Amino acid sequence: MNRIDRLFGILTLLQSKKYVPAENIARRFDMSVRTVYRDIKALGESGIPISFEQHKGYFIVQGYFLPPVSFTNDEANAFLLMETLVYGFADKSIQTHYTSALNKVKSVLRHSQKEKAETLTNNMKLQVPPCFNQDFEYLSLLQHAISSKLILEMEYKNNNSEISKRKVEAIGLIFYAFNWHVIAWCHYRNDYRDFKVSRILRVTNTEVAFKKNDHIELNTYMKMLPVNF
Numbered sequence: 001m002n003r004i005d006r007l008f009g010i011l012t013l014l015q016s017k018k019y020v021p022a023e024n025i026a027r028r029f030d031m032s033v034r035t036v037y038r039d040i041k042a043l044g045e046s047g048i049p050i051s052f053e054q055h056k057g058y059f060i061v062q063g064y065f066l067p068p069v070s071f072t073n074d075e076a077n078a079f080l081l082m083e084t085l086v087y088g089f090a091d092k093s094i095q096t097h098y099t100s101a102l103n104k105v106k107s108v109l110r111h112s113q114k115e116k117a118e119t120l121t122n123n124m125k126l127q128v129p130p131c132f133n134q135d136f137e138y139l140s141l142l143q144h145a146i147s148s149k150l151i152l153e154m155e156y157k158n159n160n161s162e163i164s165k166r167k168v169e170a171i172g173l174i175f176y177a178f179n180w181h182v183i184a185w186c187h188y189r190n191d192y193r194d195f196k197v198s199r200i201l202r203v204t205n206t207e208v209a210f211k212k213n214d215h216i217e218l219n220t221y222m223k224m225l226p227v228n229f
Contacts, residue, residue: 001029003039010039011048014060021057071109076117079105084126089175091197093140132178138203139173142182146170149210152184154203156195163201164188169210172218173197176227183221185212192221 049061086098168184180197
């Protein structure tokens, strides 16, 4: 990778995250930390407002905007492949958002790339068993609650078809056993519970912040599940 491509790659990485430590940049582009310092200095001298926060890393000062970038054919194809997976393994809310995002990607493709993208879209299919039906629209709302740490109210039907009302603090989403599961602290049970998303009958974001401030990491909970990841 030449230096111009590397500098652009670093800039793209910085725009994709809130903070990026120098060590992470070095690993990503297979170079020394000293070279990272030189590249960051070069970006700054070119007018990119990059700053640094101790123990967190580099970041682009809020308000800076990079115009739309171009995509290679392989990068565009990767987005198209993900579209088939989204429509097979995500619910209607995610499908809607992904389609909107993908259209923005397609809008910056060159004319020849658009023709290739359309050909590939028409010749790439995912066969999903009829029993696997994500006929709900909760994943987007659950994502928002997890990232913003907001309490959810929901009606849930368990394996015995018993319906209960819960207030929960969702800490993560896991896809296993061909189903999406939301892992959450249940106020009623005063413990963590695994809720199958397809069994949620209704869910509402209360816009109220989490009451518990010492939740376990999702990776820790995953170790307790009866499946191997």
